[in-house]
Amino acid sequence: MTQSKKKFEFPTAYTVIIIVLILVQLLTFFIPAGNYATLAYDKPKNEFYYHKS
Incomplete structure (x- = not known):
């Protein structure tokens, strides 16, 4: 009796997709949400400025 x-x-x-989805879902508990700055335009002053959202 030989065992191969x-x-x-x-x-x-x-299976790969499910493993990736579970990994990404777990990472959402450890990686904080981002704080993004957007570029806005002030028409009366005729200039752009950074607006944090």
Whole structure:
């Protein structure tokens, strides 16, 4: 009785997608939300300025 080693089989596409989705969902607890600055235009002063949202 000889035992043959089972070769590594790459998981299916659905398995990879589910693993990536779970990993991304877990990372949302550790990575803080961003604070973005946008460029706005003040028409009366005729100039651009940074507006934090």
